[in-house]
Amino acid sequence: xxxxxxxxxxxxxxxxxxxxxxxxxxxxxxxxxxxxxxxxxxxxxxxxxxxxxxxxxxxxxxxxxxxxxxxxxxxxxxxxxxxxxxxxxxxxxxxxxxxxxxxxxxxxxxxxxxxxxxxxxxxxxxxxxxxxxxxxxxxxxxxxxxxxxxxxxxxxxxxxxxxxxxxxxxxxxxxxxxxxxxxxxxxxxxxxxxxxxxxxxxxxxxxxxxxxxxxxxxxxxxxxxxxx
Numbered sequence: 001x002x003x004x005x006x007x008x009x010x011x012x013x014x015x016x017x018x019x020x021x022x023x024x025x026x027x028x029x030x031x032x033x034x035x036x037x038x039x040x041x042x043x044x045x046x047x048x049x050x051x052x053x054x055x056x057x058x059x060x061x062x063x064x065x066x067x068x069x070x071x072x073x074x075x076x077x078x079x080x081x082x083x084x085x086x087x088x089x090x091x092x093x094x095x096x097x098x099x100x101x102x103x104x105x106x107x108x109x110x111x112x113x114x115x116x117x118x119x120x121x122x123x124x125x126x127x128x129x130x131x132x133x134x135x136x137x138x139x140x141x142x143x144x145x146x147x148x149x150x151x152x153x154x155x156x157x158x159x160x161x162x163x164x165x166x167x168x169x170x171x172x173x174x175x176x177x178x179x180x181x182x183x184x185x186x187x188x189x190x191x192x193x194x195x196x197x198x199x200x201x202x203x204x205x206x207x208x209x210x211x212x213x214x215x216x217x218x219x220x221x222x223x224x225x226x227x228x
Contacts, residue, residue: 005186006067007078011216014058020065021050024076034220039147043068043136062217070140074130077186081121089172095125099161099171103185112186117178119161120144120172163210 010033019046021028030053032040042053045068067078074144075084087096104116124138144152161168173181199211212221 001183001187001192006069006076006185007080009065011064012053012063013061014063014064017052017063017065018050024065024067024078027068027070027074028074029066029068031066032058032060033062033064034060039145041141041143043071043140045074045134045136047129048132048133048138050146060217060219060222062215068140070136071126071128073128085126086172089170091170098122098123098142101173101177101181103169103182105182105185105187105189112189114182117163119168121159121161122143123156123159127207173203212214 007024012020017030021030027045030042030044034039042049044050044053067076067080067083069075069085072082072084075082085098088099090096097120099119101119102117103114105112106115107113120142122139123143124135124164126139127134130136138168142159144155144157144159146156148154161171195214197208199214201207208225210219211224215221
């Protein structure tokens with residue numbers, strides 16, 4: 001058993017991001033590892049999108065660069081070859097979409113157990129070709145949270161796929177896929193818990209030196225120490 005992820009390079013300095021993007025064939029995903037709700041995730045499929053990322057002011061010093069999983073014709077070339085989306089069941093226009101599958105699980109004395117299951121669909125269909133002007137996030141980003149003009153947040157619930165809805169069948173997933181998704185979720189939770197136990201001593205106090213050795217991002221470490 002192992003956690004299945006695309007090739008992932010962590011602790012990448014901002015200035016080294018273009019080198020890793022080039023190594024992966026000019027397409028990659030760059031992540032601020034401390035963000036959520038789809039913020040701080042940048043899909044790079046063209047020099048324009050890379051330049052847009054590099055021109056932004058970033059609060060932290062280290063990033064994650066990950067092989068991009070897109071169409072079979074333009075995914076990253078990583079250590080496991082070229083991973084790509086099969087996509088949803090085609091609609092009446094022959095279009096397929098990227099979707100993610102989310103498991104919510106709980107844990108108790110008897111072990112883990114599933115709670116809920118849902119999926120989120122990207123805004124735009126997955127295309128076979130990309131151009132310098134392609135908006136790759138529209139095809140690959142599945143997050144439902146959208147930042148409003150007033151600085152607040154909205155949710156695009158039209159792209160939500162609940163398991164008890166008819167649209168869920170359009171994902172094209174089978175029982176084997178559901179089992180694998182559940183196992184992957186449990187493995188990820190277990191890995192996070194095991195790592196977290198290393199960050200506190202026997203008295204339950206935070207171990208900043210151990211954290212700094214795991215994550216050498218001075219900006220983040222200093223921010224945590226200032227609040228401890």
